[in-house]
Amino acid sequence: MALFPRPILINGATHSAQQFRMLVRDLANGAEGITQGDDLKVTQRGTPGGGVSVDDGSAVVRGRADAFQGSYAACNVGAVDVDIAATGGAGRSDMVILRVEDPDYEGSLDPETDEIAYFQVISNVSSSATAIPDGRTGIPLARIDIPASTSTITDAMIVDLRQVANPRRRRSVFTQSPASISTGIGSSTSYSYFSTAAGWNIAVPDWASKVIIKIDVSPIRYDLGNFWGRVVATFGASLATQYITLDDNQGSGARRIPAIIADTLTVPSGYRGTTQLLRVRASGLDAGQAGRIYVDSGTTLAADVQFEEDPR
Numbered sequence: 653m654a655l656f657p658r659p660i661l662i663n664g665a666t667h668s669a670q671q672f673r674m675l676v677r678d679l680a681n682g683a684e685g686i687t688q689g690d691d692l693k694v695t696q697r698g699t700p701g702g703g704v705s706v707d708d709g710s711a712v713v714r715g716r717a718d719a720f721q722g723s724y725a726a727c728n729v730g731a732v733d734v735d736i737a738a739t740g741g742a743g744r745s746d747m748v749i750l751r752v753e754d755p756d757y758e759g760s761l762d763p764e765t766d767e768i769a770y771f772q773v774i775s776n777v778s779s780s781a782t783a784i785p786d787g788r789t790g791i792p793l794a795r796i797d798i799p800a801s802t803s804t805i806t807d808a809m810i811v812d813l814r815q816v817a818n819p820r821r822r823r824s825v826f827t828q829s830p831a832s833i834s835t836g837i838g839s840s841t842s843y844s845y846f847s848t849a850a851g852w853n854i855a856v857p858d859w860a861s862k863v864i865i866k867i868d869v870s871p872i873r874y875d876l877g878n879f880w881g882r883v884v885a886t887f888g889a890s891l892a893t894q895y896i897t898l899d900d901n902q903g904s905g906a907r908r909i910p911a912i913i914a915d916t917l918t919v920p921s922g923y924r925g926t927t928q929l930l931r932v933r934a935s936g937l938d939a940g941q942a943g944r945i946y947v948d949s950g951t952t953l954a955a956d957v958q959f960e961e962d963p964r
Contacts (some may be wrong), residue, residue, distance in 0.1 A: 689861050705732070749771070855926075856923045
């Protein structure tokens with residue numbers, strides 16, 4: 653095949669369907685999958701029965717019959733019911749896919765009368781399958797792991813296989829330097845926030861599925877005695893990172909030791925499109941200890957926060 657002599661879009665020229673499919677491929681960076689995290693989700697029917705429901709949404713599907721087939725843009729408006737056959741004496745796994753069957757490359761469908769893009773069930777796939785088991789053009793949406801003698805499909809049987817074609821990401825770095833020394837922490841096993849480190853109010857994107865947080869507290873000031881405790885960050889009212897343990901036995905002299913807090917957290921639906929406070933707090937693990945920890949004007953707190961989009 654030669655170079656397309658009339659690139660898209662040239663006024664007065666005729667462009668083939670293949671050229672537009674190649675344009676879709678280029679715009680999608682060669683990727684395929686759903687467009688946004690909540691597109692084409694497979695769930696049980698409103699009243700569970702012998703099938704599933706595929707939510708609305710859109711996707712890009714890469715053609716597999718030819719290297720220069722390009723990619724297809726498919727869209728589903730409204731939920732669609734897809735039937736799943738009942739099992740007999742043995743369990744079975746089925747895969748629900750978004751299938752594209754272009755008669756220019758495979759099959760004999762008529763684009764004027766037939767559905768070229770449709771939801772298809774591939775029956776009896778491996779119970780660990782995450783990809784379409786053959787070379788057909790399509791993207792996997794879900795695997796249905798059906799127990800023996802079952803005719804009603806529930807959410808507990810559905811394994812989400814969707815991938816976002818080009819997931820959105822947003823990364824920001826926030827810094828803070830306390831103006832003065834904080835109240836010492838260590839006399840209680842209950843958490844307290846560092847009083848002079850107010851934290852950061854962070855806008856959560858309305859598409860975020862997870863957030864990766866890394867906070868450097870460099871350095872923490874230790875004083876008055878040995879210290880055993882932990883430090884953690886909270887994000888909003890319901891999320892907290894994995895705590896880290898602080899264990900220092902250098903005695904009563906002042907010293908400075910850096911700490912790093914990091915975790916990956918699932919973003920609750922109620923957080924999306926809101927602003928949430930990210931803040932560091934600590935506690936002792938021995939209420940009788942003499943040691944205390946502080947942040948002060950010699951401390952910098954740096955928060956690296958990355959939101960990512962995943963299927964949800």
